[in-house]
Amino acid sequence: MTIEEKSSSRGTGAIGLAIVVIVIVAIIGIWLAKNQSSDNNPMRQVTYIVNSDGGYAQIIYTSSVGVNTEPAMMTTPFNRTISLPVGIEVFLTASNPSQNGKISCEIKIDNREWKSSRGTHPVDSVACGGILK
Numbered sequence: 001m002t003i004e005e006k007s008s009s010r011g012t013g014a015i016g017l018a019i020v021v022i023v024i025v026a027i028i029g030i031w032l033a034k035n036q037s038s039d040n041n042p043m044r045q046v047t048y049i050v051n052s053d054g055g056y057a058q059i060i061y062t063s064s065v066g067v068n069t070e071p072a073m074m075t076t077p078f079n080r081t082i083s084l085p086v087g088i089e090v091f092l093t094a095s096n097p098s099q100n101g102k103i104s105c106e107i108k109i110d111n112r113e114w115k116s117s118r119g120t121h122p123v124d125s126v127a128c129g130g131i132l133k
Contacts, residue, residue: 042085042086043083043084043085043086044083044084044085044086044109044110044132045081045082045083045109045110045111046062046081046082046083046084046090046107046108046109046132047079047080047081047107047108047109047111048061048078048079048080048081048092048105048106048107049077049078049079049104049105049106049107049108050074050076050077050078050092050094050103050104050105050106051076051077051078051102051103051104052076052094052096052098052101052102052103052104053096053098053100053101053102053103054076054096054097054098054100054101054103055075055076055098056073056074056075056076056097056098057073057074057076057078057094057095057096057097057103058071058072058073058074058094058095058097059071059072059073059074059078059092059093059094059095060072060091060092060093060094061080061091061092061093062084062088062089062090062091062092062129063082064082064083064084066084066088068091071095073097078094084132085132086132086133087131087132087133088131088132089129089130089131089132090107090129090130090131090132091127091128091129092105092106092107092115092127092128092129093105093125093126093127093128094125094126094127095124095125096119096121096124096125097124099121099122099124100121101120101121102118102119102120102121103118103119103123103124103125103126104116104117104118104119104126105117105126105127105128106128107128107129107130109132109133114130115128115129115130116128
């Protein structure tokens with residue numbers, strides 16, 4: 001082997017090594033970008049449902065900004081769907097001011113039953129809640 005051939009093979013080896021290093025760095029970068037994306041904190045569709053024989057109920061629920069709403073008198077059946085991130089605490093409470101008949105609350109996640117509570121007079125309030133998964 002001549003000096004020129006040795007120099008040429010060293011240059012080819014260095015280029016090959018550089019390509020391998022670039023590919024590894026690119027794979028690590030893609031992996032890091034994927035792990036830091038919003039896919040790690042997915043959103044869920046949360047549906048609140050309240051029914052009351054009295055035709056209305058005082059309702060409090062976790063809003064789309066993650067805080068509980070002020071108590072409000074709502075007609076029933078009450079139905080509200082919002083998007084919330086996984087890991088947030090979700091609550092729904094309902095009171096039956098007529099204090100007769102039945103009252104119920106239900107929370108659905110992505111249109112599947114998750115939490116529910118039912119009561120009949122003298123039970124005048126119900127509550128559902130938990131940490132969104």
